Amino acid sequence: MRFRTLLAAVALLAALAPTTQAQPRGSVLLKGATVLTVSGAGTLENTDVLVQDGRIARIGRGLQAPSGVETIDVTGKFVMPGIIDAHSHIALSSVNEATSPVTSEVSMEDVVDPYDIGIYRALAGGVTTSHVMHGSANVIGGQNETIKHRWGQTDPDALRFAGAPRTIKFALGENPTRVHGKRGGGSGARIRPASRMGVEAVLRETFAEGKRYLEAQDRYERERRTNPRAVPPEHSERLEVIADILRGEVLIHCHSYRADEIDMLMRVLADFGVKNVTFQHANEAFKVAPELAAFGASASVFADWWSYKMEVYYSTAYNATILVRNGINTSVNSDSGELNRHLYHEAAKTQRYGDLTDDEALALITINPARQLGIDGRTGSIEVGKDADLAVFDGHPLSVYGVPALTFVDGVKYFDRLNDPDDMRLRAHPNRDVQAGTVLTLDDHDRCLEGAFVIEY
Amino acid sequence: MPRRLTAALAVALLAIAPVAKAQNFGARAAAEPIPTVTGTLAITNARIVRAPGTVLERATVVVRDGVITAVGPDVAVPYDARVIAGDSLWVFPGFVDAASYAGIPEEAAGQPQPVDDPDNAPPARAGFQPDRDARTLYKGSDASVTALRDLGFTTAQVFPRGGMLPGAGATVLLGSAAGPVVLKSGAAQGASYEAARGVAPGTPMAVTARFRQVHREAARRAALAGRYAADPSGMAPPPWDAAHAAYAPVAAGEVPLYFHVNTALETHRALSLSAELGFRITLTGVGEGFELAEKLARLKPAMALTLALPEAPEWAASLKADSLEALMASYDPAERAADYRDQEAELQNLRSRQLLARKDYVANAATLAKAGLRFGFATRDAKAEELRRNVLAMVEAGLPADAALAALTIDGARLLGVDDAVGTIDPGKLGNLVVTDGDWFAEETRVRHVVVAGEVFEPAARTERGASRGGSDRPSR
Amino acid sequence: MLATLLLAFVLQVQPQDAPKPKQGAYAVVNARIETVTGGVIERGTILVERDRIVAVGADVTIPPGIEIVDAAGLHVYPGLIDSGTRLGLTEIGSVDETTDAVELGDITPQMDALSAINPNSALIPVTRVAGVTTVLAEPSGGTLPGMAAMINLVGYTAEQMAAGARVMVMDFPTWPSARPRFGGGGARGGAQDDPEKTFRDALKRVDEIFDRAELYARIDSTWAAGKGDREPEFVPEMRALLPVVRGQMKLMIRVNQEKEIREALAWVSRRGYRNVVFSGLAEGWRVAGELAAAGFPCIVGPVLSVPTRESDRFDRAYANAGLLAQAGVKVAIRTGEAENVRNLPFNAGFAAAYGLGREEALKAVTIHAAEAFGIEGDYGSIEVGKKANFLVSTGDPFETATEIREVFIDGFRVPIDSRQIQLYREFLDRDEGRVKAVEIVPPVRN
Structure with a gap:
C-alpha cells in the first residue's frame, strides 16, 4: 500500500500538478467583528482578522491591510471558524456499493462531484469542509473523502483536503442486516449478516483475513531480499485497505445506533489493536458514555433525529450534552443536503437539550469534528497559521435569527448572501425543463442507503 | 378460434397470397446481386479531396483489387475498369469511425437473474470480459453497418458492448462481407465506467476499484507466468484465467484502454486512473471535453469525440433562429428575482442559459480543436440519422471544415494506427471513397456512392432529415 | 436547565x-x-x-x-399550532406496523385520521414540551387520502384530543418529471412519454370524482327533502365528500410546484369551491400574486428544506413564507413532521429571519393557523x-x-x-x- 500511495503520488505530481497548485488561496482583511475563535482565546470583541495567501496571518485590533488586500467591514457581525460537517453525502456520484457486506476497496475520492449544487448550499450555511462518506449498506463500506468547498473548481482533485488522513465507513445494526441478510442487496441474494451477531462475525473474520494478508505481504517483503524467486501473494484491493486499518493508517467512522453494538465494535477493535474510532449517529452512545470515554472513542451525532427506525426509538436529543459532559469528543453532523445548511442551528439545539455553553456548542461543528477527521492542525478554529476557512454571520450563529453572510475557504470568498446571483449552478442542463423541480420530503434527505436496493425482484 | 372466423381468415389469406408472393419475388430480385465482372474501378474527371486541404480538380482515381493504384489529373483509365463518370462529383477519402458498435448486435436486456454471490457474479454479468473480441461478434449483415456506410463510413473500430471491460476492439472494413475484414486487432481494449446491475461492480466507484484490482493482479500473474515459463523449478504454476490474461497487455502498457467517457467527471476520473495505474489511454466520447479543455490540452490524450449531441429543449422548438440568438445574448449571470413579479424575467434568463449550455456541447469539437488537439470521431452513442446533421452543426459552431474532415478521415486513421492503409486518397491505400454530388459539408449535398476497398455501394435513397438550418436544434420528441 | x-x-x-x-x-x-x-x-x-x-x-x-x-x-x-404533521399516526417511521397514515386505495375520503390517533404515542410528550400544543394530523397516499384532524397534544382518547377542525385532504395531481438524456449514452432514461397528458388525465379524473360527488349531493338532498323516489345508493366515499361539496367541510389541497399551484387555483375557481385551504406550496412564492388574489389561507413548510430547483436561490424555502406574506397571503406554517414536530418553533424562526419577521412568524404558528382551520374562536x-x-x-x-x-x-x-x-x-x-x-x-x- 505504501508503494501504491507513492506511485499514485508520483503520477499525480507528474500529470496533475498544475491542478493541485491551482487550488485558489485568497487574502482579505475582516475588520471589526465579534470573533468566535473556538480556541483558548475565546470570544474577541471588535477584532480584525487578516488573511494572507489562504492562511490566518494575524488576529487583533487596528490591523492594516497590506497593499492589494481587500478590506471588508464586518462591524456588528460575527466571525466563526468555517463549519465542518463530519457526515455528509453531498458532492458524490454514488454513495453505496451494496453488493457485498465488505467493500473497503471502493473510495469516495473516486466519485467526488464538484458540480453538485449541494456544495454551494452548504457554503451558504457557513460549511467549508465536508467529510463525504460511503453509505451505510455494508458492515465495512468504502473509504471516505474529506473535501473543501471550493465551489467553481470542476476538477474533482481540486476539492481535496490535502493531507487529511484516510478514513473508512463502517456500519452496524439495521442497515447492513436489512440490505444483505434480510432483504438481499442489489442482487436479491440473501447473505450474511442478517443479525447483529452476523455483523460482529463479518468484522472479526474480515480483520482476521486482513491480518493474514498483511503478514503474507510482510513475509514476502522479507523473503524477496534473499530469494529472487519469492512469490508475491495474490493482490487484493479490499484486504490492502483492511491491512491499512490494522496498521492504524485509516480512521474508522462507524454508522451505529444502539449502545450494545457500539460496545461490541470497541471490543472487536481492542482485540485487533485498533484505537481510532468515531461513532457516527450513535443515538444511544449516551448509554455507554463511560465506556466510550475509557476507550477514547469519539461520537458524531444528530442534534435531534430519532424514531425514524426501531434502533433510534429509545434515543434522546440530550445525547450530545451527555457525551460532552462525559468528556467525549463530540460533533454534530448532518448526513443530509438539507440539514448541513444549518448546522449552526443544530449545534444550538444543545442549549435547549442540555446546557452547553456557546463555546461548547460551537465546538461541536468546528474543532471537534476537525479532530475526528484529523485536520484540527489546519482548521476548526480561528488561530494564526490555520487555513482561513471562515464563516461570517449577521447575528450570533447560535441564534435562530443568525444568518450566514459570507463564507471563505482558504481565504477565498465563495458565498456572499447580498451579492450572489440566484442561479449559482456551475453549468446548466442542455435540455431539461428549466421549470422542473423536485419536492423533497423529509425522508428523502437521507442518502445513507441510497443505491442500496438497486433492482427489485 | 371460432370456426367461422378461421374460415374467414383463410379466405382472406387466399385472396392476398398471390400478391404477397409477387412482391416477395420482386424484392428478392432487387436484392440479388448481378455478377461482378471486374475488380477495377475508375472514377473520372471528379473533384478529388485527397486529404483535408489537398484538392485535385478534374482528376481520376483508380482502384484495383481493393487498392488505389493511381490518382491525379492525368491518370489513364485501365481497359478493365468499371468507370464512374465523376463530372460534377466530389470524391473524399472513406470515413473512419474510431469507436463504433456497427455490426455488434445489441444483446437482449431482459430481467437480470438473481445470483448467489453478488460480489462474484459471472463475468458477463459483472461486465468483466476483456477476453471477448469484437471480431467474433461482428456481423456484416447488421443494419447498423449499412446505415453507417451509407453516410460515407468505410472503416470502423468496433467494440463489444456492455460493462467496464467489454472486450477487445477490432478495426474492420464496412463492406459486404458477412464476417469481419480486419485491418487491425489486438490493439485496443474497450473500457468504461458502466456499472453492473445489482452485482459488483455496481457503482462507478466500484468500477474504479475493480480496475485497480484487475490491473495489479493481472500484472502480478503476468510476471509470475513469465518467470514460470523461463524456469518452472521450485514454483507452483501461476493462476490463470482468460480475463486477466487478456488484460495483461494493458497492464504491461502494450495495449491502450479505449476508455469511453460520457461526462466531464468521467473524463477527469479516467485520466487520473490512467496516471495512477500507468495504463495507456485513448478517450472516446468526451462529449463534455469543453469543461476541461485546458487540462486536455496539457495532457494531450488520444481522443475519439462522440458525434452525439444533446437534443434541443422542447420549449425552443417554436422559436426562430434569430429569437434564439437574441435570447442567448440577453443572458444575465447576475440575475436575482426579488419576488413573484420577476418570474418571467427569471424564466427567460434560465432559458437563455440553457441555450448557451447546449451551445457548449455543439461547440465541443471546435473548442478542443482550438486548444490544439487532434482527434477522431466516434459514432457509438449516436443514431445514424443524426450523424451528418451533428457534424455540420459542429462546423457551424466553429470547427474548421478541414479539421472535421481530418477527424473523419486521416486523424481517425492515425488514432487507430491504420493511416498507412486508409484515411487519404493515395496510391497503395485501400480504395475507400465517398462520392458525393457536392461538398460533403454543404447541406444539400447527397452521397452518391460509397466505395469500400473497391466495392461500390449506392446509399439507399432515404430522406435525410438532417442538415436543414439548425437541424440539430430539432426538439426532442 | x-x-x-x-x-x-x-x-x-x-x-x-x-x-x-x-x-x-x-x-x-x-x-x-x-x-x-x-x-x-x-x-x-x-x-x-x-x-x-x-x-x-x-x-x-x-x-x-x-x-x-x-x-x-x-x-x-x-400554544404553537403546527398546520401539517403525521403526529399520532406514526410511531417509528420504518416499522410498518406502527404507521397508520396511509390506507389502501386512491379515493378514500371516508378515512378519518382521528380514529387512528394514538394518545399514548411517545412522540407526543416530546413534542408538547417545546410549546407545540396543537397539530393537524394528516393522512396521506392517493388522491383523497382521508380527513385530517386537528388535535390537542393532551388527552386519553381521540375525542378528548380533538381540537375542533376536521378537513378533507386532497393531493393535487402532479406533473411527472421527465428527465431527457444528457449527452450520449444511448437510449437510457425515458421516464414518461408525455407528462402533460399524464397530468391532464389525472386532473380529469379528479373532476370526475367531484362531478359525481356533486351529483350524489343533489340526489341526497332531493331524497332528504322527501322528493326522491328511492333512497340514494350507499357510497361511503361520496357520503364522506358530501360536506365538502356542500361547502361545510374545508378542502385542504396539498400542492407544491408552480404549474400545479396555478392549475389548482384554476380548478378551485372553475368548481366554485370557497371553503378551501392550500398546503405545501414549496413554490408558492412564485404564484404569490395569484394566491393573494384568491384569498385562501396558505400553509407552507417545512421551512427548513432545500429549494425545489437547482437554479433557485439557496434560501427560497426559508424565504417562501415571507415572500407570500409580502404579497398579501395569510400564511401558516407546517413541519410535515412526526417525531420532530418539536422543530415547529425553529421553522417559524427561520421564516422570521428570512423575511417573514418575528411578529408574522408568531402569527403563522398561532392565530393564522387557527383561522386557516376555522378554530380561531377557541385557539390561536x-x-x-x-x-x-x-x-x-x-x-x-x-x-x-x-x-x-x-x-x-x-x-x-x-x-x-x-x-x-x-x-x-x-x-x-x-x-x-x-x-x-x-x-x-x-x-x-x-
Missing part, C-alpha cells in the same frame, strides 16, 4: 407518583404575556378554569385557593373564553436557548417531561457500574 429539571422533578413528582397533566384552576402571574391578538401585557395574569382562559390582564383579581404559577421574568405565548391567541393553550418560557420560543418552563393544553398543566428527558436524567451521570476500559492489546489476537 438541568438544575431546573431536576428541581421540577423533585418538587412535582413523588417516587410513586408519575408526572401527569392536571386540569383545574390556575393563575399564571407576573408574566409578560404576548396575546398575539391583543398586544403585550407586561406583568400580567392569566386565570385558567378547567379548559378555558377566564381572565387575562394586568389587574386580574386572583380568587382564593387557586394554584398559582409564578412566572416572574418569564414570557407567555399562545390568549383571550378570555379561548382554550387554555399556552406556554411559559424564559424568552422567545423560537430561540433554541430558550427554556420552555410550563405548557398548558386544554387547561391541563402538562409536566415538562418526556422519555427523552427521562433518559437524560438517567444517563447524564450514569453509575459507571463495572466500567472496564477495553484493553487494547497489540499484537493482534485471533
Whole structure:
C-alpha cells in the first residue's frame, strides 16, 4: 500500500500538478467583528482578522491591510471558524456499493462531484469542509473523502483536503442486516449478516483475513531480499485497505445506533489493536458514555433525529450534552443536503437539550469534528497559521435569527448572501425543463442507503 | 378460434397470397446481386479531396483489387475498369469511425437473474470480459453497418458492448462481407465506467476499484507466468484465467484502454486512473471535453469525440433562429428575482442559459480543436440519422471544415494506427471513397456512392432529415 | 436547565407518583404575556378554569385557593399550532406496523385520521414540551387520502384530543418529471412519454370524482327533502365528500410546484369551491400574486428544506413564507413532521429571519393557523373564553436557548417531561457500574 500511495503520488505530481497548485488561496482583511475563535482565546470583541495567501496571518485590533488586500467591514457581525460537517453525502456520484457486506476497496475520492449544487448550499450555511462518506449498506463500506468547498473548481482533485488522513465507513445494526441478510442487496441474494451477531462475525473474520494478508505481504517483503524467486501473494484491493486499518493508517467512522453494538465494535477493535474510532449517529452512545470515554472513542451525532427506525426509538436529543459532559469528543453532523445548511442551528439545539455553553456548542461543528477527521492542525478554529476557512454571520450563529453572510475557504470568498446571483449552478442542463423541480420530503434527505436496493425482484 | 372466423381468415389469406408472393419475388430480385465482372474501378474527371486541404480538380482515381493504384489529373483509365463518370462529383477519402458498435448486435436486456454471490457474479454479468473480441461478434449483415456506410463510413473500430471491460476492439472494413475484414486487432481494449446491475461492480466507484484490482493482479500473474515459463523449478504454476490474461497487455502498457467517457467527471476520473495505474489511454466520447479543455490540452490524450449531441429543449422548438440568438445574448449571470413579479424575467434568463449550455456541447469539437488537439470521431452513442446533421452543426459552431474532415478521415486513421492503409486518397491505400454530388459539408449535398476497398455501394435513397438550418436544434420528441 | 429539571422533578413528582397533566384552576402571574391578538401585557395574569382562559390582564383579581404559577421574568405565548404533521399516526417511521397514515386505495375520503390517533404515542410528550400544543394530523397516499384532524397534544382518547377542525385532504395531481438524456449514452432514461397528458388525465379524473360527488349531493338532498323516489345508493366515499361539496367541510389541497399551484387555483375557481385551504406550496412564492388574489389561507413548510430547483436561490424555502406574506397571503406554517414536530418553533424562526419577521412568524404558528382551520374562536391567541393553550418560557420560543418552563393544553398543566428527558436524567451521570476500559492489546489476537 505504501508503494501504491507513492506511485499514485508520483503520477499525480507528474500529470496533475498544475491542478493541485491551482487550488485558489485568497487574502482579505475582516475588520471589526465579534470573533468566535473556538480556541483558548475565546470570544474577541471588535477584532480584525487578516488573511494572507489562504492562511490566518494575524488576529487583533487596528490591523492594516497590506497593499492589494481587500478590506471588508464586518462591524456588528460575527466571525466563526468555517463549519465542518463530519457526515455528509453531498458532492458524490454514488454513495453505496451494496453488493457485498465488505467493500473497503471502493473510495469516495473516486466519485467526488464538484458540480453538485449541494456544495454551494452548504457554503451558504457557513460549511467549508465536508467529510463525504460511503453509505451505510455494508458492515465495512468504502473509504471516505474529506473535501473543501471550493465551489467553481470542476476538477474533482481540486476539492481535496490535502493531507487529511484516510478514513473508512463502517456500519452496524439495521442497515447492513436489512440490505444483505434480510432483504438481499442489489442482487436479491440473501447473505450474511442478517443479525447483529452476523455483523460482529463479518468484522472479526474480515480483520482476521486482513491480518493474514498483511503478514503474507510482510513475509514476502522479507523473503524477496534473499530469494529472487519469492512469490508475491495474490493482490487484493479490499484486504490492502483492511491491512491499512490494522496498521492504524485509516480512521474508522462507524454508522451505529444502539449502545450494545457500539460496545461490541470497541471490543472487536481492542482485540485487533485498533484505537481510532468515531461513532457516527450513535443515538444511544449516551448509554455507554463511560465506556466510550475509557476507550477514547469519539461520537458524531444528530442534534435531534430519532424514531425514524426501531434502533433510534429509545434515543434522546440530550445525547450530545451527555457525551460532552462525559468528556467525549463530540460533533454534530448532518448526513443530509438539507440539514448541513444549518448546522449552526443544530449545534444550538444543545442549549435547549442540555446546557452547553456557546463555546461548547460551537465546538461541536468546528474543532471537534476537525479532530475526528484529523485536520484540527489546519482548521476548526480561528488561530494564526490555520487555513482561513471562515464563516461570517449577521447575528450570533447560535441564534435562530443568525444568518450566514459570507463564507471563505482558504481565504477565498465563495458565498456572499447580498451579492450572489440566484442561479449559482456551475453549468446548466442542455435540455431539461428549466421549470422542473423536485419536492423533497423529509425522508428523502437521507442518502445513507441510497443505491442500496438497486433492482427489485 | 371460432370456426367461422378461421374460415374467414383463410379466405382472406387466399385472396392476398398471390400478391404477397409477387412482391416477395420482386424484392428478392432487387436484392440479388448481378455478377461482378471486374475488380477495377475508375472514377473520372471528379473533384478529388485527397486529404483535408489537398484538392485535385478534374482528376481520376483508380482502384484495383481493393487498392488505389493511381490518382491525379492525368491518370489513364485501365481497359478493365468499371468507370464512374465523376463530372460534377466530389470524391473524399472513406470515413473512419474510431469507436463504433456497427455490426455488434445489441444483446437482449431482459430481467437480470438473481445470483448467489453478488460480489462474484459471472463475468458477463459483472461486465468483466476483456477476453471477448469484437471480431467474433461482428456481423456484416447488421443494419447498423449499412446505415453507417451509407453516410460515407468505410472503416470502423468496433467494440463489444456492455460493462467496464467489454472486450477487445477490432478495426474492420464496412463492406459486404458477412464476417469481419480486419485491418487491425489486438490493439485496443474497450473500457468504461458502466456499472453492473445489482452485482459488483455496481457503482462507478466500484468500477474504479475493480480496475485497480484487475490491473495489479493481472500484472502480478503476468510476471509470475513469465518467470514460470523461463524456469518452472521450485514454483507452483501461476493462476490463470482468460480475463486477466487478456488484460495483461494493458497492464504491461502494450495495449491502450479505449476508455469511453460520457461526462466531464468521467473524463477527469479516467485520466487520473490512467496516471495512477500507468495504463495507456485513448478517450472516446468526451462529449463534455469543453469543461476541461485546458487540462486536455496539457495532457494531450488520444481522443475519439462522440458525434452525439444533446437534443434541443422542447420549449425552443417554436422559436426562430434569430429569437434564439437574441435570447442567448440577453443572458444575465447576475440575475436575482426579488419576488413573484420577476418570474418571467427569471424564466427567460434560465432559458437563455440553457441555450448557451447546449451551445457548449455543439461547440465541443471546435473548442478542443482550438486548444490544439487532434482527434477522431466516434459514432457509438449516436443514431445514424443524426450523424451528418451533428457534424455540420459542429462546423457551424466553429470547427474548421478541414479539421472535421481530418477527424473523419486521416486523424481517425492515425488514432487507430491504420493511416498507412486508409484515411487519404493515395496510391497503395485501400480504395475507400465517398462520392458525393457536392461538398460533403454543404447541406444539400447527397452521397452518391460509397466505395469500400473497391466495392461500390449506392446509399439507399432515404430522406435525410438532417442538415436543414439548425437541424440539430430539432426538439426532442 | 438541568438544575431546573431536576428541581421540577423533585418538587412535582413523588417516587410513586408519575408526572401527569392536571386540569383545574390556575393563575399564571407576573408574566409578560404576548396575546398575539391583543398586544403585550407586561406583568400580567392569566386565570385558567378547567379548559378555558377566564381572565387575562394586568389587574386580574386572583380568587382564593387557586394554584398559582409564578412566572416572574418569564414570557407567555399562545400554544404553537403546527398546520401539517403525521403526529399520532406514526410511531417509528420504518416499522410498518406502527404507521397508520396511509390506507389502501386512491379515493378514500371516508378515512378519518382521528380514529387512528394514538394518545399514548411517545412522540407526543416530546413534542408538547417545546410549546407545540396543537397539530393537524394528516393522512396521506392517493388522491383523497382521508380527513385530517386537528388535535390537542393532551388527552386519553381521540375525542378528548380533538381540537375542533376536521378537513378533507386532497393531493393535487402532479406533473411527472421527465428527465431527457444528457449527452450520449444511448437510449437510457425515458421516464414518461408525455407528462402533460399524464397530468391532464389525472386532473380529469379528479373532476370526475367531484362531478359525481356533486351529483350524489343533489340526489341526497332531493331524497332528504322527501322528493326522491328511492333512497340514494350507499357510497361511503361520496357520503364522506358530501360536506365538502356542500361547502361545510374545508378542502385542504396539498400542492407544491408552480404549474400545479396555478392549475389548482384554476380548478378551485372553475368548481366554485370557497371553503378551501392550500398546503405545501414549496413554490408558492412564485404564484404569490395569484394566491393573494384568491384569498385562501396558505400553509407552507417545512421551512427548513432545500429549494425545489437547482437554479433557485439557496434560501427560497426559508424565504417562501415571507415572500407570500409580502404579497398579501395569510400564511401558516407546517413541519410535515412526526417525531420532530418539536422543530415547529425553529421553522417559524427561520421564516422570521428570512423575511417573514418575528411578529408574522408568531402569527403563522398561532392565530393564522387557527383561522386557516376555522378554530380561531377557541385557539390561536390568549383571550378570555379561548382554550387554555399556552406556554411559559424564559424568552422567545423560537430561540433554541430558550427554556420552555410550563405548557398548558386544554387547561391541563402538562409536566415538562418526556422519555427523552427521562433518559437524560438517567444517563447524564450514569453509575459507571463495572466500567472496564477495553484493553487494547497489540499484537493482534485471533
